[in-house]
Amino acid sequence: MRDERQGCAGIFLAASGAVVAVLAWAPRARVSVDGGFEGMHRDLSVLYVDLPLIAAGGALVPLAAWLLTLRALRRPWLSAVIAASALALGIWGLLSWWTPYQRTEFMG
Numbered sequence: 001m002r003d004e005r006q007g008c009a010g011i012f013l014a015a016s017g018a019v020v021a022v023l024a025w026a027p028r029a030r031v032s033v034d035g036g037f038e039g040m041h042r043d044l045s046v047l048y049v050d051l052p053l054i055a056a057g058g059a060l061v062p063l064a065a066w067l068l069t070l071r072a073l074r075r076p077w078l079s080a081v082i083a084a085s086a087l088a089l090g091i092w093g094l095l096s097w098w099t100p101y102q103r104t105e106f107m108g
Contacts (some may be wrong), residue, residue, distance in 0.1 A: 006076060013066050013080070014059040021058025022051065024091045028099060054094070062087040090097045 029050065035042030065086035070079040 006070065009076065009080065010063055010066055013083050014063040016065070017062040017083075018055045018059040020087065020089055021054050021094065024095060025054045025098075028095070050098075057090065057094075059088070061090040 029046045031041065032043040032046040062083040066083035068074060069082045073079060073087050
């Protein structure tokens with residue numbers, strides 16, 4: 001019974017991590033999707049390249065942190081806190097590093 005609950009907790013951490021990472025990424029990617037002024041800067045590669053990578057990273061980072069600390073510490077609540085902290089640090093790193101390419105507006 002305990003292993004089943006821990007497995008469900010791992011799945012929940014992975015799913016919530018993926019959702020939170022995509023929601024944190026979406027406002028910055030909006031410029032590439034809608035194209036800015038007159039759609040001149042549209043770059044839909046953020047949807048088929050960046051989006052799957054962001055979702056996978058958001059799912060795998062907290063799951064890996066949770067699995068690594070669960071076996072070592074044997075305290076599920078502490079492992080969940082460490083996994084949430086790893087997700088927060090991962091999202092902070094993503095938002096401080098990743099910015100979609102934006103060409104300058106033509107003023108002519």
